[in-house]
Amino acid sequence: AQSVAQPEDQVNVAEGNPLTVKCTYSVSGNPYLFWYVQYPNRGLQFLLKYITGDNLVKGSYGFEAEFNKSQTSFHLKKPSALVSDSALYFCAVRPQGTGGGNKLTFGTGTQLKVEL
Amino acid sequence: GAVVSQHPSWVICKSGTSVKIECRSLDFQATTMFWYRQFPKQSLMLMATSNEGSKATYEQGVEKDKFLINHASLTLSTLTVTSAHPEDSSFYICSAPERVDSYEQYFGPGTRLTVT
Numbered sequence: 001a002q003s004v005a006q007p008e009d010q011v012n013v014a015e016g017n018p019l020t021v022k023c024t025y026s027v028s029g030n031p032y033l034f035w036y037v038q039y040p041n042r043g044l045q046f047l048l049k050y051i052t053g054d055n056l057v058k059g060s061y062g063f064e065a066e067f068n069k070s071q072t073s074f075h076l077k078k079p080s081a082l083v084s085d086s087a088l089y090f091c092a093v094r095p096q097g098t099g100g101g102n103k104l105t106f107g108t109g110t111q112l113k114v115e116l
Numbered sequence: 117g118a119v120v121s122q123h124p125s126w127v128i129c130k131s132g133t134s135v136k137i138e139c140r141s142l143d144f145q146a147t148t149m150f151w152y153r154q155f156p157k158q159s160l161m162l163m164a165t166s167n168e169g170s171k172a173t174y175e176q177g178v179e180k181d182k183f184l185i186n187h188a189s190l191t192l193s194t195l196t197v198t199s200a201h202p203e204d205s206s207f208y209i210c211s212a213p214e215r216v217d218s219y220e221q222y223f224g225p226g227t228r229l230t231v232t
Contacts, residue, residue: 032219034220036223041207041226041228042225042226043120043122043209043211043223043224043225043226044160044209044211044223045223046220046221046222046223049219049220051219090159090160102148102150102213102218102221103150103162103165104150104162104221105162106159106160107159108158108159109157109158109159111157
């Protein structure tokens, strides 16, 4: 069975500072990894994905994530946080191949709060 | 990117009544759609996979007779909460991959259900 851990319920960062939202995963075989963002009372918006290739993935709104196979991690990062980045962030995983279909397993989410 | 809509965005119903939530893919055809449930400040819980032209596949612990899913066409899936009770109050989100082999899913904006 696959699983995702987001160890921090909340991350606080000052505007202009770099931010990191942590994610580790467990899956059989190689993973497909995703980050989504959710604003209050809204659905999820796709930020970025890792499928294969370069371990550093760049996504929307200046976010990036680094896939680390040895540490089974996929931490989300941004060099300079904005107040508008404040939202709930979800990491998700599915195994490669078609055996699992497109079913995603989500982490518990990390609330990011960026303050002036 | 592909767009998924949901209707209604919020609904209030009385205990014992049924309520239907629609999920539509606006600019693509979706043979598969997913229904999630999200409690406040918690992760998304996959409820079921909706398959066009066949029965939905429910996750363990989800009552299929209570949460009726119909994938009526390649652009529409409906979730009917039957004999709703206050504990069914939640945020319901649907998603769909743009193609069967797509890596990512597109999420609807969600439906807030409140049962009084």
